[in-house]
Every structure is written in structure tokens, then in C-alpha cells.
Amino acid sequence: MAQSNFRLLNNAKKQTISFKLIHNLVVFPVEVNGKELNFILDSGVGTTFLFNIKNKDSVELKNVKKIKLKGLGSEASIDAILSKGNTFSFNNIRSLNQNLYVIFNDSFDLSSKLGITIHGIIGYQILKDFIVKINYAKRKITFYNSKTYNYKKCKKCEILTLEFHKLKPYVNVGVKLDVNSNKITPVKLLIDSGGSDAMWLFENTHPDILPPKKHFNDLLGEGLSGTIFGKRAIIKGIVLGKFELKKPTVSFPDSLSITHALKFEERNGSLGASILKRFTVTFDYVNSKITLKKASSYNAPFRYNMSGIELVYNGKLLVEEKDNTSLTLFNNNKETIQQNKITFDYNYKYSFKPSYRIHSISVGSPSFKAGLLPNDIVIKINGEYTHNLKLENIIEKFYQKENKKISLEIERNGQNYEYQFRLKNMLK
Numbered sequence: 561m562a563q564s565n566f567r568l569l570n571n572a573k574k575q576t577i578s579f580k581l582i583h584n585l586v587v588f589p590v591e592v593n594g595k596e597l598n599f600i601l602d603s604g605v606g607t608t609f610l611f612n613i614k615n616k617d618s619v620e621l622k623n624v625k626k627i628k629l630k631g632l633g634s635e636a637s638i639d640a641i642l643s644k645g646n647t648f649s650f651n652n653i654r655s656l657n658q659n660l661y662v663i664f665n666d667s668f669d670l671s672s673k674l675g676i677t678i679h680g681i682i683g684y685q686i687l688k689d690f691i692v693k694i695n696y697a698k699r700k701i702t703f704y705n706s707k708t709y710n711y712k713k714c715k716k717c718e719i720l721t722l723e724f725h726k727l728k729p730y731v732n733v734g735v736k737l738d739v740n741s742n743k744i745t746p747v748k749l750l751i752d753s754g755g756s757d758a759m760w761l762f763e764n765t766h767p768d769i770l771p772p773k774k775h776f777n778d779l780l781g782e783g784l785s786g787t788i789f790g791k792r793a794i795i796k797g798i799v800l801g802k803f804e805l806k807k808p809t810v811s812f813p814d815s816l817s818i819t820h821a822l823k824f825e826e827r828n829g830s831l832g833a834s835i836l837k838r839f840t841v842t843f844d845y846v847n848s849k850i851t852l853k854k855a856s857s858y859n860a861p862f863r864y865n866m867s868g869i870e871l872v873y874n875g876k877l878l879v880e881e882k883d884n885t886s887l888t889l890f891n892n893n894k895e896t897i898q899q900n901k902i903t904f905d906y907n908y909k910y911s912f913k914p915s916y917r918i919h920s921i922s923v924g925s926p927s928f929k930a931g932l933l934p935n936d937i938v939i940k941i942n943g944e945y946t947h948n949l950k951l952e953n954i955i956e957k958f959y960q961k962e963n964k965k966i967s968l969e970i971e972r973n974g975q976n977y978e979y980q981f982r983l984k985n986m987l988k
Contacts, residue, residue, distance in 0.1 A: 564657040566648070566689040568705055575652045576702040582674045582952055584756040584833035586694060588701065590682065591649045592660075595619040597679035600670070601694075601701070602754025603843065604830065605683040606727030611663040611670075621662065622646050629661065639664060653703060658685060670782070672872040675914070675951025681754060684727040688845045694753070696837040697855050706846045714853060718801035722751075722848045725824050729843070731831065731850065735761070736796035737768055744799055745769070747828035750821075751850065753841075755781075755832035758808045758862055759798060760790075762818060765828045771812045776986045778922050779870060780811050788817040792864060794987050798835065800852060805835060809862045834862065866983035867958035867966060868925020869918055873951055874937065877915040913947035916954060918970075926981040932970065939976060940969035958983065 568575055579588040579601070586601040592610070597619065610619070622645040628637040641662040648655045660680070670678040686692075690703040722729045729751045734744035745768040747761070757780070761769050775793035782788065790813035797806045821827065838858045842851040918936045921928045938946050941954055942965075957966065962985045969978050 564655065566653055566655040566686050566703075568690075568703070569652045569654060572652050572705070573708045574702055574704045576700055577651055579699055579701055580676070581696060581699055581837070582676060583955070584837055585674070586696075586701065586753060586833075587674075587676065587678065589650060590680075591647075592680075593620045593622070593647050598677055599680045599682045600678060600754050601686075602681045602683045602752070603687060603729055604750055604752035604754045605681050608658065608660040608680065608682045608685050609663055610660055610680040611678075621660075624662075627661070629663070655685075655689075669872075672874070672919075673782070673870075675873045675916075683754070684845075687843050688727075691846065692843045694836075694841045694843075696840070697857065706844070711851075714851070717851050717853045718803055719849050719851050720801055722845070722850055723748075724845075724848070725826075729845070729850070730827065733801075733831070734799035735759075736799070737770075737772070739772070739796045741796075743768075748826050749829050749831040750827060751836075752830040752832050753836055755830055756834065757781075757811050757830075757832040758834035759810045759829060759831055761810055761812055761829040762822065762827065763812055763815065765822075765825075769828060774987050775812070776922070776924065778811075779920055780813055780817075783817065788813050790814050790817065792987070794862070798831075800835075803852065803854065803858075805838065805858075805862075807862060808835065809864045863959040865955070865958045866926070866960075866962065866985060867981070868922035868927040869932065869958060870920045870922075871916050871938065871951065871955055871958075872919040874915045874917040876912040877947060914951070916946050916951060925986070926966075926984045927979075930979045930981040932968065932979055933972065936970040936972050938968055938970055940967075942967050962988075 577588055579586045587598055588601065589596050590599045591597070595618070597610070621641070621643040624641045624643045627640050627642050629640045642659065643662060644659050646658045646660055648658045691706050691709045693702045693704065720731050720733070722731060724730070730748050731751055732746060732748050735747055736742060737745055745766060747766065749759070763769055763771065771791045772793045772795065775791040778790065778792045780788045780790045790811050793810050793812065794807050795810050797804050798808050815822070838860065839852040839855050844850065916938050918932060918934055918938065920934055921932060938954070940946060941957060946954055960983060962983055964983045965980065966983065967978070967980050969976060
């Protein structure tokens with residue numbers, strides 16, 4: 561086996577690792593040239609990327625040269641470095657000769673949006689060398705030796721054929737675009753485990769693919785080449801073989817943001833992690849197929865952020881907290897047979913805690929109408945200090961049912977203000 565491939569050591573048949581599921585994305589640690597870094601497993605990329613590499617995260621890079629990269633987003637190409645001959649390893653898996661691209665674009669900052677330091681994205685380069693099973697419910701990935709793997713009969717499974725274009729997997733499925741019709745429109749979608757949405761559809765790539773009348777404009781995410789804007793909507797369903805998921809949320813990115821993606825004319829959009837997480841997913845690149853096994857979350861309703869707030873991590877904040885501990889000292893005087901007791905009460909302690917700020921507000925959303933602004937620092941949500949919460953726990957509150965009341969205490973220009981609004985479904 562070529563050293564540029566990943567392989568299981570000691571003739572092992574499989575290796576299972578744990579991962580973190582953050583905003584529907586699979587995050588797991590990988591050592592690059594001996595330095596442990598956090599990667600997103602992204603089936604939507606054909607090459608491996610590194611970014612957000614600071615001094616404290618410094619990693620030795622082999623055989624480097626400067627290049628230009630262009631990706632999703634409307635901005636121009638970005639500067640990057642191609643590095644060859646790198647060693648990747650985690651648990652019992654290793655590769656001794658991996659290529660990677662290093663990005664120095666500060667605006668492409670997944671870490672602040674996920675609340676955990678993300679150093680890179682890896683996809684095809686590892687998925688091609690194993691049969692890879694992702695159990696979203698248990699937060700486990702198993703990498704199987706493709707030569708010894710045996711498929712078992714599974715009534716709850718659907719096997720779909722994969723097609724590849726520039727090292728990326730595509731699948732042919734159907735969508736029901738009209739809520740008043742059962743017409744199934746065939747579409748070819750990129751399987752994108754690194755996209756947190758349910759589905760993207762590209763307008764006019766098929767005569768039927770147009771945004772429903774009920775939609776709203778929104779910021780959809782960040783690409784290598786800038787911010788991606790578009791429309792959000794809900795369609796009647798998506799048909800994956802014998803499975804049909806009802807009322808999935810769909811994003812329609814604007815054409816300027818996806819110029820690069822539209823170069824593959826057969827593509828109609830992307831199938832994202834909000835759909836994949838409803839299954840146990842097995843990627844089999846060797847045999848060009850993907851297996852979907854229905855999970856307990858299969859019928860969970862599709863939700864979207866109904867607040868209009870895009871919240872991001874804003875660094876550490878020095879927080880003063882009450883500390884109920886005390887220290888008592890005893891002084892024994894043998895001559896007078898007297899004991900002196902001195903008690904020190906520590907009423908406060910100081911520690912660094914995470915802070916969060918509003919990165920953007922969707923025009924017309926409940927938070928916009930309430931008067932919240934970009935760069936507001938969120939101090940409390942529903943009476944709870946945000947520095948005691950993870951970013952994902954706060955964002956989850958914006959995905960609750962319609963009419964759920966949200967109370968925020970924010971800091972703006974050194975002053976604290978309180979705001980209230982109710983989540984609103986803008987697609988009704």
C-alpha cells in the first residue's frame with residue numbers, strides 16, 4: 561500500500577474513535593507531524609485544509625510553496641500554501657505522505673462560529689482508504705479495512721450509488737418542491753458532511769428548482785472565498801431511495817456565491833449534515849456506495865434559527881464569582897493551653913470564562929425588530945450567564961419552537977441593556 565494512503569496498523573480490521581458533534585459537524589483530533597489538531601470530517605472536500613494556525617498551535621510543515629485558492633463565496637481567490645510529505649496519525653491509523661493546503665484568510669473562522677478551535681478539514685483523503693461508518697447518535701466513527709469488511713443484511717437501510725467528480729461524492733435523489741404536489745424532481749447532490757444545513761439547492765439548475773414564495777433572505781455560511789448569502793425555505797420532502805424526509809429546510813445560495821460550484825453543470829446542490837445525522841451513515845468509496853440506516857432522530861422535525869442572530873465566540877473574559885470556601889488556621893500555645901483560631905473568608909474568585917457576541921442580525925427577524933445589533937456582547941440568556949454555557953448550548957435555544965420567549969442581557973459600549981423577543985417562523 562502506498563505511503564500516501566491512510567492505513568490501519570498491526571493488521572487491524574477496524575478502529576473506532578469518538579468525536580464531538582457541534583452544529584451537526586463531526587469534529588475529531590488528528591496529529592499532523594506530531595501536533596494534535598482538531599479536524600472536521602467533511603465529505604464535501606477533495607483536499608485537506610489547515611487554517612487558524614497560531615503560534616501556540618505551531619506545526620512543522622514539509623515542502624511548502626505558495627499558491628492561490630478559490631472556493632465558495634463571492635470574493636476573489638485567497639493566498640495559501642501547499643505542503644507535501646506530512647505525517648497524519650490518530651489512534652491506530654497513520655499516513656506518512658499527505659498533502660495539505662494552509663489558509664491564512666482570517667475571515668474564514670470556523671472556530672468562533674463553533675465555539676471550539678478548529679484547525680482543519682479533511683475529507684476524501686481519509687474516506688477513500690476505508691469503509692467509514694459514522695454513528696451520529698453515539699458520536700462514534702469506525703474505520704474498517706475495506707478488504708475484510710462484510711456487509712450484513714439490514715431492513716432499515718438504504719444503499720445509494722455514489723458518483724465522483726473531482727474527488728467529491730454525489731448522489732442522485734429526489735425532491736418534492738411544491739407543497740401541494742407529490743411530483744418528484746430528480747437532483748444530483750454533493751454529499752456534504754461539512755455543511756451543517758439540511759440541503760442546498762441551486763436555482764435554475766433544473767426548471768423546477770426555484771425558491772418557494774415563502775422564504776427569507778439570510779446569511780448561509782462562510783466559504784473559502786467569503787460570505788455566502790441566499791434564501792431559506794421549506795419544501796415538501798426529500799426522497800432517498802425508500803426513505804422520505806418531510807418538510808426539510810432548504811437553502812438557495814445566490815449565484816455569485818456559488819460560481820465555483822456551478823462549474824460542475826450536473827450538480828443541483830448539496831445534501832448536508834442536518835439530514836445525514838438522522839442516519840447511521842456508511843461511506844464506501846471503494847465500491848462507490850453509501851449506506852443510510854434509519855436512526856432514532858429520523859422523524860425529528862427540521863428546525864432553523866428563528867432568532868435571526870448569528871452568535872460567535874468572542875474570546876475569554878475575566879469573571880468575578882462568589883466563592884463560599886474559607887480557610888481556618890489554628891495556633892496552639894502549650895504554655896497557656898490556649899488555642900487561637902483565625903478564619904479567612906474568600907468571598908470572590910476570578911477566572912477566565914468564554915464570552916459571546918452577535919456577529920450578524922438578519923433583517924426583519926425577531927432580534928432585528930427588538931433592537932439588537934451586531935457586536936452586542938451577550939451577558940445573559942433567559943436569566944442564565946452565558947459564560948457558564950457552551951456556544952452550541954446557547955444557539956440551541958434559537959432553534960426551539962415558535963413563540964418561545966428569549967430574554968437577553970447584552971453589553972453595548974460599556975452599558976448593559978435588556979431585550980426580549982419571541983422566536984418567529986418566517987416561513988409560515
